[in-house]
Amino acid sequence: MPADFISNLFVFVLAAFLGIELIKRVSPLLHTPLMSLTNALDAIVVIAAIIIAGRHETRISTILGLVAVGASFSNMVGGFLITDRMLSMFKTTKAKKS
Amino acid sequence: MNPATLQQLIDFSYIAAVAGFILALKWLNSPASAMRGVVIAEIASAVAVVATLFDPQVVQYKWILIVLIIGAGVGIPLGLVKMTAVPQRTALSHAFGALSAALIGIAEYYVGTPNLSKFEMAEIGLEVVIGSLTFTGSIIAAGKLQEILRQRPIVYKGQNIVSLSTLAAAVTMIIVLMFHPGYTHLFGAMVGVALLFGVLLVMPIGGADMPTVISLLNSYAGFSAALLGFVLNSKVLVVAGALDGASGFILSVIMCKAMNRSFTNVLFGAFGQMQVATAKGTEERTVRSASAEDAAGILGSANKVIIAPGYGMAVAQAQHKVRELYDALTKRGVDVKFAIHPVAGRMPGHMNVLLAEADIPYDKLVEMDDVNGDFPQTDVALIIGANDVTNPAAREDQSSPIYGMPILDVDKARTVMVIKRSMGAGFAGIDNPLYYMDKTLMLFGDAKNFVGAIVKELAGEH
Numbered sequence: 001m002p003a004d005f006i007s008n009l010f011v012f013v014l015a016a017f018l019g020i021e022l023i024k025r026v027s028p029l030l031h032t033p034l035m036s037l038t039n040a041l042d043a044i045v046v047i048a049a050i051i052i053a054g055r056h057e058t059r060i061s062t063i064l065g066l067v068a069v070g071a072s073f074s075n076m077v078g079g080f081l082i083t084d085r086m087l088s089m090f091k092t093t094k095a096k097k098s
Numbered sequence: 099m100n101p102a103t104l105q106q107l108i109d110f111s112y113i114a115a116v117a118g119f120i121l122a123l124k125w126l127n128s129p130a131s132a133m134r135g136v137v138i139a140e141i142a143s144a145v146a147v148v149a150t151l152f153d154p155q156v157v158q159y160k161w162i163l164i165v166l167i168i169g170a171g172v173g174i175p176l177g178l179v180k181m182t183a184v185p186q187r188t189a190l191s192h193a194f195g196a197l198s199a200a201l202i203g204i205a206e207y208y209v210g211t212p213n214l215s216k217f218e219m220a221e222i223g224l225e226v227v228i229g230s231l232t233f234t235g236s237i238i239a240a241g242k243l244q245e246i247l248r249q250r251p252i253v254y255k256g257q258n259i260v261s262l263s264t265l266a267a268a269v270t271m272i273i274v275l276m277f278h279p280g281y282t283h284l285f286g287a288m289v290g291v292a293l294l295f296g297v298l299l300v301m302p303i304g305g306a307d308m309p310t311v312i313s314l315l316n317s318y319a320g321f322s323a324a325l326l327g328f329v330l331n332s333k334v335l336v337v338a339g340a341l342d343g344a345s346g347f348i349l350s351v352i353m354c355k356a357m358n359r360s361f362t363n364v365l366f367g368a369f370g371q372m373q374v375a376t377a378k379g380t381e382e383r384t385v386r387s388a389s390a391e392d393a394a395g396i397l398g399s400a401n402k403v404i405i406a407p408g409y410g411m412a413v414a415q416a417q418h419k420v421r422e423l424y425d426a427l428t429k430r431g432v433d434v435k436f437a438i439h440p441v442a443g444r445m446p447g448h449m450n451v452l453l454a455e456a457d458i459p460y461d462k463l464v465e466m467d468d469v470n471g472d473f474p475q476t477d478v479a480l481i482i483g484a485n486d487v488t489n490p491a492a493r494e495d496q497s498s499p500i501y502g503m504p505i506l507d508v509d510k511a512r513t514v515m516v517i518k519r520s521m522g523a524g525f526a527g528i529d530n531p532l533y534y535m536d537k538t539l540m541l542f543g544d545a546k547n548f549v550g551a552i553v554k555e556l557a558g559e560h
Contacts, residue, residue, distance in 0.1 A: 008333065037122065046150075054162055065201070065205050067165075068198035074172035076147075076169075077174060082178075084133075087133050090129040090460045
């Protein structure tokens with residue numbers, strides 16, 4: 001088993017447990033924005049796509065990488081945009097009156 | 099700058115990005131700090147993307163920049179959809195996320211083949227299979243939510259056997275590839291089988307189970323990104339994927355609990371079809387129906403009203419009329435709250451977003467567990483487009499298919515009003531004894547028009 005695998009697994013386990021603890025505390029009011037926000041965070045795979053496409057190794061890997069850049073970046077932009085819009089709609093009674 | 103320093107700077111920016119992601123999720127614990135969380139997540143993502151563009155491995159830029167612009171061009175309209183379209187948009191973004199993870203895995207395979215170790219091949223194979231099935235599964239889910247595909251479960255004999263054999267075939271192919279990573283055709287076939295499995299997995303699932311399915315797909319999309327992090331040895335992807343996967347997982351668990359069902363039952367049960375037969379055999383019972391005028395009279399003289407919205411409200415686009423009703427009643431001094439069942443609607447939190455969009459303050463949106471104690475002191479429970487989540491049979495009738503599912507205790511209110519198109523059964527095909535109670539008034543009609551009529555009556559009474 002490669003050494004990288006072990007250190008990645010280490011990070012994965014810590015992040016998954018941290019994620020579970022953090023997400024349990026997210027207000028159920030915000031479960032929809034939570035999903036769109038985590039989608040936008042997940043779109044960070046765009047950085048891997050940029051490297052695959054940018055390395056320009058084989059034609060097929062470059063093309064696949066470029067499609068992945070487009071798909072994930074649209075998720076990043078769209079995900080943040082809609083999360084932003086949703087959260088700006090959540091107001092309290094007091095905020096509405098003022 | 100020398101390459102080593104540059105690489106370190108890039109790595110530090112990734113670490114900063116990860117910290118930003120974690121803070122963003124932490125601040126989502128309340129609506130007051132949530133906006134701050136999104137801003138920090140946006141900054142974190144931007145930092146990571148910009149840093150990556152400086153990576154010395156990147157030797158060609160032109161196409162990347164063009165595709166980034168195209169991606170933004172696709173993403174912006176998807177970020178501006180109406181709130182009623184959020185469930186299908188979310189499914190589509192799971193599809194995009196899974197697609198990019200799968201494509202990167204496939205690209206890695208073609209770069210590495212045939213010199214991949216067994217371990218690398220297993221990682222890539224697993225990653226590509228999960229990414230591919232999540233891609234097609236999410237596309238089908240989006241199609242169902244957009245009503246391009248039928249929302250009813252699509253079932254046939256031996257379905258589970260066919261689906262599971264497809265999955266088994268994909269796994270077998272990964273194992274063969276581990277020993278023969280140079281079989282590129284087999285790899286292609288594996289991708290095809292995984293794509294097919296995604297379709298088979300989601301096709302039989304009905305509309306009311308969408309909150310669970312969409313959460314599960316969210317979880318898969320996250321885990322495929324984390325696996326990609328393993329393949330590429332990228333810790334940012336491992337962390338972001340683990341956070342996304344954990345989020346989808348927790349939401350799936352919450353959704354399953356709210357329906358008193360297990361994962362396997364959601365995935366392999368095809369709920370809607372199964373239950374239809376049990377709905378028959380009830381004797382003729384009478385219901386009391388009322389007009390908008392009667393309803394307005396009762397609501398206007400109440401002290402405390404709880405509104406229970408469901409998917410029907412979203413379908414009828416009634417949320418803005420509901421806000422007018424809320425305003426009219428609040429102006430008269432009536433205390434109005436909304437009871438939110440976790441699986442009301444088509445995705446987690448669906449009702450909250452619709453009502454917030456209609457400008458209803460979020461402190462009036464109360465979760466099931468917090469609101470249920472209030473019903474006995476409530477004058478009127480008004481149900482708009484919700485059915486199974488208010489069915490007292492879930493609490494009382496052990497023979498009911500939904501027995502054990504936590505429900506909104508609307509039947510404990512002094513008067514119950516149900517806005518409904520007709521006496522047709524709900525999604526699960528189960529009769530709702532609530533409708534036959536003496537204190538229940540059925541308000542037959544389209545939710546939007548009926549609520550509008552009540553608002554008009556309330557205004558006219560002055």
